[in-house]
Amino acid sequence: MSSAPAPVLTATDPSTATDPSTGSAGIRLIVTDMDGTLLDDAKRIPPGLWDTLAELRRRGVLFSPASGRQYATLAREFADVAEGMAFIAENGTYVVRDGAELSSDPLEPAVAAAVVRAVRRLAAGGVDVGAVVCGKRSAYVERGDEAFLAEVRRYYVEHRVVEDATAVDDDVIKIALFDFGSAERTTAPALAPFAATHQVVVSGEHWVDVMNRTANKGAALRRLQDELGITPAQTMVFGDYLNDLKMLDAADWSFAMANAHPDVVARARHLAPSNNDNGVLRTIARVLGLEA
Template identity: 85%
Template sequence: MPALPTPLADTLPLPAGPADIRLIVTDMDGTLLDDAKRIPGELWPALAELRRRGVLFSPASGRQYATLARQFARVAEGMVFIAENGTYVVRDGVELSSDPMDGSVAAELVRTVRRLAADGVDVGTVVCGKRAAYVERTDEAFLAEVRRYYVEHRIVADATAVEDDVIKVALFDFGSAERSTAPALAGFAGTHQVVVSGEHWVDVMNRTANKGAALRGLQRALGITPAQTMVFGDHLNDLEMLDAAHWSFAMANAHPEVVRRARHLAPSNNDNGVLRTISRVLGL
């Protein structure tokens, strides 16, 4: 069994007093995972110890529920998955909450991206349903990116006619999502959330849907307070989630706005920052 992470140096600023942590929520890409998209091997013994102490560990990601469930299959029992940027929350295969979009909005997003692509932007749409993700692009470069985050995906002739509860529409831009695709979606920002969730990804969801809303609902359901919650994030889709926890940590590699919003700073994702911070705060 691998050793638990080495504690951080005493210079890491942390809140004073004992830590009564009941819930730990972490983003995946750029946060728990390193840049090679690997789960740290030290996570598994740490999760066993957290479970023994009665601390719930919850991944919160833009990734699909099916993808998260597969990644954590060995420890999935009892774990809460905050999937699709908070639009779909599941525990032991049972939906705890969801926030489906109007199908007409999803269809208009697909048509908007088709026009962007026709104008020369190298972008593709992923229509995210509860059962699967649906794509029209069939080139291997795009599908390789889709497979990273959407284990259950289907190629369809017309993504405007998906028969599923659509909970999010994700756009993958091979260039800079923040500079090209996101501004082109400004017309949706008045009624929906348009969130840059990574260097190449933009997610569009209901205005009421985000990781923070999902986390607050989970806290209410479990009777856990923000003071008993620890959260880790690195990108703009993590901001509301950070607001829902007293123990909020931005990764050292985080977007500048995330660093400003979080109460504390953790080492980078490539320095095992999530587990090193948990180890120190909880004395693993």
């Protein structure tokens, strides 16, 4: 960690932050979660994003979305500015830059199938839940009802309804479960047997992800830093939920959103305005001295 602290941006009034230290000039990589962080609660791109990305590119600062969303979804969202951008997709299990895979961490097929069968049992027991089998090429689901597919489409532009999600011909990098109730209270505890050997991560109010123990946004970010020769002191990170915790650890300039999960606020070194107050862009502008 760098010895000089980053300026603190308060949630209520970022204009009261101290002036950026000289260390801010060394930032070379900015990584942000999407939902609840960069996007507002209506899932909208914040005003000024494209101008900010153009200025970051001019300054030689790499911008990287890090999300539970699939690569195809992120690539579509940033299609006009994707050249040179690194995408940390599927909660760190799949990292792509300029169409080339930088890293991946696929599940063993037997484990993926076991999770799908566990979700089937949950659903049979009355839990309103469905599994999204996340492959490198596509996502695969067994539920075909419109309510479930509407949630899937938000994050998985490439998806297929299949009869048997345990038999897909793809590298499965993650199993995501959507629970129409509380994922933290219902689905995650039901997957406790998998936590002995794999990660069971609550990634949102309604989402739980099952991944290899070695897979997370933080591990993916550290591999990206090594690939590019960028240090934690040169990295700025934004997050709001539990799947962002290890990513925050990989950056000296770590920011929790004002409305983040309490554990994220406790873990981050600094606090940014909320996602509904354009907190990511306002913080970047303040720390790097960009025009608002």
